[in-house]
Amino acid sequence: MTVFLITAVIVLIFVVIFQISKASEYVSVLKGEEASRKQNNKINGFLMVSFLVLGLLGVWYCNELYYGKTLLPQGSASVEGERVDSMLWLTLAVTGVVFIGTQIVLFWFAFKYQESEKRKVYFFAHSNTLEIIWTIIPAIALTVLVVIGLRNWFLFTGEPPKEAMVVEVTGKQFGWIFRYPGADAAFGKKYFKNIDNATNSLGIIWEDQLSHDDLVMEQTMYLVKGKPVKLIIGSRDVIHDVGLSHFRMKMDAVPGIPTTLWFTPKYTTTEMKERTKNPNFQYEISCDQMCGNSHYAMKGVIEVLDQEEYDAKIAGTKPYYYTAFPDKDPAMAKPADSIKLAAKPVEVAAKQIAKL
Amino acid sequence: MSNEAVLHAPAEAGLHLDAHGDDHHEHHHHETFISKYVFSQDHKMIAKQFLITGMVWAVLGGLMSVLFRLQLGYPDSTFPFLQDLLGKWAEGGKITPEAYYALVTTHGTVLVFFVLTAGLSGTFANFLIPLQIGARDMASPFMNMLSYWFFFAASIVMLSSLFVETGPFSGGWTAYPPLSALGDASPGSKTGMDLWLISMALFVVSSLLGGLNYIATVLNMRTKGMSMTRLPLTIWALFFTAVLGVLSFPVLFSGFILLIFDRNFGTSFYLSDIFINGVGALPNEGGSAILYQHLFWFLGHPEVYIILLPAMGMVSEILSVNSRKPIFGYMAMIGSLFAIAILAFLVWAHHMFVTGLNPFLGSVFVLLTLLIAVPSAIKVFNWLTTLWRGNIRFTPGMMFSIGFVSLFISGGLTGIWLGNSALDIHLHDTYFVIAHFHIVMGVASMFGMFAGIYHWFPKMYGRFLNNTMGYIHFWVTLAGAYLIFWPMHYQGLAGMPRRYYDYSAWESFKQFTELNRFISTVAMIVFAVQLLFLFNFFYSIFKGRKVTTTNPWGANTLEWTTPINPGHGNWVGEIPEVHRWAYDYGKDGKEFIVQTKAVGADESHH
Numbered sequence: 001m002t003v004f005l006i007t008a009v010i011v012l013i014f015v016v017i018f019q020i021s022k023a024s025e026y027v028s029v030l031k032g033e034e035a036s037r038k039q040n041n042k043i044n045g046f047l048m049v050s051f052l053v054l055g056l057l058g059v060w061y062c063n064e065l066y067y068g069k070t071l072l073p074q075g076s077a078s079v080e081g082e083r084v085d086s087m088l089w090l091t092l093a094v095t096g097v098v099f100i101g102t103q104i105v106l107f108w109f110a111f112k113y114q115e116s117e118k119r120k121v122y123f124f125a126h127s128n129t130l131e132i133i134w135t136i137i138p139a140i141a142l143t144v145l146v147v148i149g150l151r152n153w154f155l156f157t158g159e160p161p162k163e164a165m166v167v168e169v170t171g172k173q174f175g176w177i178f179r180y181p182g183a184d185a186a187f188g189k190k191y192f193k194n195i196d197n198a199t200n201s202l203g204i205i206w207e208d209q210l211s212h213d214d215l216v217m218e219q220t221m222y223l224v225k226g227k228p229v230k231l232i233i234g235s236r237d238v239i240h241d242v243g244l245s246h247f248r249m250k251m252d253a254v255p256g257i258p259t260t261l262w263f264t265p266k267y268t269t270t271e272m273k274e275r276t277k278n279p280n281f282q283y284e285i286s287c288d289q290m291c292g293n294s295h296y297a298m299k300g301v302i303e304v305l306d307q308e309e310y311d312a313k314i315a316g317t318k319p320y321y322y323t324a325f326p327d328k329d330p331a332m333a334k335p336a337d338s339i340k341l342a343a344k345p346v347e348v349a350a351k352q353i354a355k356l
Numbered sequence: 357m358s359n360e361a362v363l364h365a366p367a368e369a370g371l372h373l374d375a376h377g378d379d380h381h382e383h384h385h386h387e388t389f390i391s392k393y394v395f396s397q398d399h400k401m402i403a404k405q406f407l408i409t410g411m412v413w414a415v416l417g418g419l420m421s422v423l424f425r426l427q428l429g430y431p432d433s434t435f436p437f438l439q440d441l442l443g444k445w446a447e448g449g450k451i452t453p454e455a456y457y458a459l460v461t462t463h464g465t466v467l468v469f470f471v472l473t474a475g476l477s478g479t480f481a482n483f484l485i486p487l488q489i490g491a492r493d494m495a496s497p498f499m500n501m502l503s504y505w506f507f508f509a510a511s512i513v514m515l516s517s518l519f520v521e522t523g524p525f526s527g528g529w530t531a532y533p534p535l536s537a538l539g540d541a542s543p544g545s546k547t548g549m550d551l552w553l554i555s556m557a558l559f560v561v562s563s564l565l566g567g568l569n570y571i572a573t574v575l576n577m578r579t580k581g582m583s584m585t586r587l588p589l590t591i592w593a594l595f596f597t598a599v600l601g602v603l604s605f606p607v608l609f610s611g612f613i614l615l616i617f618d619r620n621f622g623t624s625f626y627l628s629d630i631f632i633n634g635v636g637a638l639p640n641e642g643g644s645a646i647l648y649q650h651l652f653w654f655l656g657h658p659e660v661y662i663i664l665l666p667a668m669g670m671v672s673e674i675l676s677v678n679s680r681k682p683i684f685g686y687m688a689m690i691g692s693l694f695a696i697a698i699l700a701f702l703v704w705a706h707h708m709f710v711t712g713l714n715p716f717l718g719s720v721f722v723l724l725t726l727l728i729a730v731p732s733a734i735k736v737f738n739w740l741t742t743l744w745r746g747n748i749r750f751t752p753g754m755m756f757s758i759g760f761v762s763l764f765i766s767g768g769l770t771g772i773w774l775g776n777s778a779l780d781i782h783l784h785d786t787y788f789v790i791a792h793f794h795i796v797m798g799v800a801s802m803f804g805m806f807a808g809i810y811h812w813f814p815k816m817y818g819r820f821l822n823n824t825m826g827y828i829h830f831w832v833t834l835a836g837a838y839l840i841f842w843p844m845h846y847q848g849l850a851g852m853p854r855r856y857y858d859y860s861a862w863e864s865f866k867q868f869t870e871l872n873r874f875i876s877t878v879a880m881i882v883f884a885v886q887l888l889f890l891f892n893f894f895y896s897i898f899k900g901r902k903v904t905t906t907n908p909w910g911a912n913t914l915e916w917t918t919p920i921n922p923g924h925g926n927w928v929g930e931i932p933e934v935h936r937w938a939y940d941y942g943k944d945g946k947e948f949i950v951q952t953k954a955v956g957a958d959e960s961h962h
Binding site for chain 2: 003010014017018020021022024025037040041044045047048051055058059062063065066067069070071072081083084087088091094095098099102103105106107109110113114115116119120121122123124125126127130131134135138139142145146148149150152153154156157158172173192193195197203233236237238239241243245246248249250251252254255256257258259260278280281282284286287288289290291292293294295296297299
């Protein structure tokens, strides 16, 4: 019923507009086409300048409404991201001046030079001086922006500081898996054909001793305030993207091709709850690359902790190796099963050889 | 440079003009309904076919955006009529994620390729090239006809993909593999994707047939006296557009071929190290998913200029005609078109800054991308100077041209943000990008297209569009476009990702519920006004005010020297000879001097 009513109202509006439009054509025949054309010209000239004024007011009002909802007022949550923000402000200043200037000129000229019998058109076909001016000035402004941008770009994509911790991030439909290298500070090798959702979500090659102390966590990644972190990013299936808007960073997760990203968190999650006055605040990882029908729900969380909290968290987490081989876990050793389980690594090794 | 004798041979062969070439209109040619309206080889009819097919797609594509905006604006509501419309895709009146992504994907594909490529350059290159350069038809009218029918076939295949059981393709219009390659990763990548690829392959064929024809026609079939530097800017723009298409569409095609192989024949061009839930590890190894992105964007970026250049050309022409003043900096306009066309091939990887691209390579693309802002700035300042001290008539075409300049400025400036990789690393794939490309490419080019339709409608149908409806159409669309897309910059600055079905579970992005509702409402109003325009269009074809003079706008170009309703062959008698450029408006106190008028001895030089 509502659909019917809405349709009826829309049709009615259409009919009214159509009748007015048709009537205006008849009126113009009565008044003389030239006279009514000139009248329309005046109206539209006035609307041009009105649009300019209302538009600029609208830009201001929109800013009033929504600036507070962007990430800018809370500032960057990473040290490197501050450079993104400062660059953003500079770019805004440059493009903002051009935007306001050219829009004013455009609509003002449209109003000012609307048709008038008194005006004689100025035949002005070209001027090399003007062309050179508006080639060189944008070129200089852009050079400045490019230089600043590239300096930041090389910092962001360059090597992280030596003390940086390393976390491996793997995207899958539809979630995130995080791996920490453990005490040996090195990851065990992995091979995608070893993936098994129940016991080996990353396809780790258990023969590699380095893998035995690796920690694997899903959905939540723990980082340390003030400590640079390097992410080694990959994907298990389709392309995903690690979107870290609070840290002003983003990097695709591509199957078969690892990518990296590094940054230094500035505030713990608890601090951010206070800064944003939002008790539910979370650093969210949003998947920013279309990855399937639940793309919109592919969420991860980063919890930034103090060093002590972090150490406690890591100490309380069992290496993933023991999830796969509970009998190897010193906490619950059961020698009786060891024969049965020993067969498994052999099988994996056979797969490895087959691959070669 | 070219002379009548040379011109006649191909023209006659193509037109089946027997022996009476020039007096074609005096003898009444026997045309059947089929040869006149369906398998027509008349460039003007083919242009109208492209235009009307494009309009059908614009309505469908626009309607899709209204449907997915309903989901974004009212994520908690149900609309029973959606179930009537979409069936299982909107069970209980709520669009499913599958359907949402299919709508988003088809909206993008259709608007970019079918509306703003075929509908825009297909229409105006076909219509304007022969008329403005002084030719009776295209170099190959038959190829021209094929170009339309390949487009039609592409349309039918795309349309049919909407009705398959597993749904149309739903992985975004860029169709990145592995998602687009693996039916097990997304149901839309099953039959729907096969149809999508077939449709796009047919579309590439259509574009190439058209583009080669446009280039051949502009280079070889200009009338006597029409040197390249006397061409109207519309023709220059359409020429560069065709060159871009011919050089880049084959690369896209190659990318699609490899994708077809990966999908159907077990190759691993794009696939490696993949484990799909419920299926297990795939055998593919050694491919690169990024290779596809290079091949795709090698077309994909020129594509945005394929969409934008025709609009720029038409806007240049219409601004000049209705300011009654020459276009400012004609040579600079050609130069900047040329610069844009060259740079268009050298910036594709700015779509890939966050794919793990080599940072040094990325930096080269930053430099080249921001370089494009220079020719773009030249064009904007030249348009502004064209208005300065003119005598502006606000025809609907003129108003849409002014709107185009405004939108091009607004959307172009945010390109400076996104082209700088260190900012893109934050803004990539957020609503900021949506705002940017919709304003600068989508809406601006639509404005160029509307400007062209309002301006050349009298030449197409011998009648005018209704002005009052035109003004309403313009003001609502311009205000609506800004109301829809301007606030999206703020969503982007909040990091809100694009292509999300629902934001309510996200602590970082859920603060925009009201804004989303507002945007959706405005989108519906703007869509309704486009229907008003369509009504105006079809009503005016039959009932519009009749054109009574051959040159209603007082324009200089050749199309206005043809009869009010030109037949196949365009001119009765000889093709006119050209003596001057197209922009002698307001020269020596004369309001306008048509291109066919010989230069007088007392004329001033410019």
